[in-house]
């Protein structure tokens with residue numbers, strides 16, 4: 001049963017609808033979704049639902065309405081596949097719904113993929129379900145942080161290595177927009193951890209109301225509000241990692257820093273209602289984590305990539321325990337209200353939302 005359906009072109013229109021528990025064919029399994037996270041990243045899935053095909057993962061039967069994907073945990077409650085038993089728990093990409101039917105394929109001790117026709121053309125990273133029993137790094141006591149942090153941290157881990165392998169584009173400072181977002185905080189954590197070796201200054205740009213929280217994390221060398229950047233940014237060689245997606249801001253920094261601005265890594269769209277003209281933003285390129293992880297799997301191998309990623313992740317998850325207050329959403333009305341608040345940019349970055357609906 002979908003917890004929330006979102007109108008694909010009018011994102012502030014939401015609806016709930018009833019559905020029945022799916023029947024299985026041979027080779028299929030049924031997941032009961034246990035819990036999942038909601039962050040602005042999920043709002044971006046809706047914003048880019050057509051362009052990046054996020055509406056195609058979990059098609060809704062209702063005309064014009066879509067299901068926003070989320071990261072979370074689920075348990076196998078029915079199985080018509082010999083290699084997957086009822087009771088097994090997995091981490092992966094789910095609909096905001098009670099159930100997900102999966103056509104299981106590419107099975108290994110670590111996990112399996114949904115090989116159903118409509119998901120085959122989509123990025124493989126989203127189609128993979130990892131078996132918790134085989135994940136050495138999984139710690140049940142930290143489980144509620146994992147769906148909030150892991151997908152975002154993985155992106156930041158990849159951005160960090162992209163910056164490092166590009167010699168920070170010959171810059172001396174890395175400027176992160178939407179510095180209060182969890183993805184930005186995770187990148188700032190990676191930069192801070194490696195600051196001695198890399199010699200990069202870490203600069204956060206954020207809304208005035210979030211300056212204090214961002215400073216309190218201790219990850220940034222300077223935290224500047226969007227209102228103050230023209231007077232407070234240092235005129236030295238810089239790369240920007242952009243999580244906000246506000247092209248006027250990027251153009252403004254480019255006008256200010258001129259030749260000192262070396263590169264802009266376009267990652268996010270938290271400020272999704274701002275005017276977009278990315279083709280006009282100089283020195284910029286989009287960064288799509290699913291493409292970069294496939295490249296790392298080729299360059300380093302999946303085992304090395306995952307073990308480096310998980311080791312770094314656990315450090316940030318431990319910090320997140322101090323930094324984030326978990327809040328639980330337990331019914332569909334509260335979920336709809338949270339989604340609309342998040343769409344409007346009205347949520348407190350200190351909060352980490354976990355949805356648990358029975």
Ligand SMILES: NC(=O)c1ccc[n+]([C@@H]2O[C@H](COP(=O)([O-])OP(=O)(O)OC[C@H]3O[C@@H](n4cnc5c(N)ncnc54)[C@H](OP(=O)(O)O)[C@@H]3O)[C@@H](O)[C@H]2O)c1
Pocket residue numbers: 039040041042044045151152155177178179180181182183184205206207210243244266267268269270271272273287288289290342343344345346347348349
């Ligand atoms: N390219 C990729 O592969 C990839 C992968 C993962 C994540 N991302 C993107 O990274 C971004 C951050 O995601 P997250 O889940 O880490 O976010 P989050 O923790 O939920 O971020 C919350 C912050 O985003 C800003 N914000 C939120 N809504 C806004 C609105 N309506 N208008 C203006 N600003 C708003 C505010 O930050 P400030 O006040 O600091 O601006 C807010 O504190 C998302 O756009 C996500 O899609 C991209």
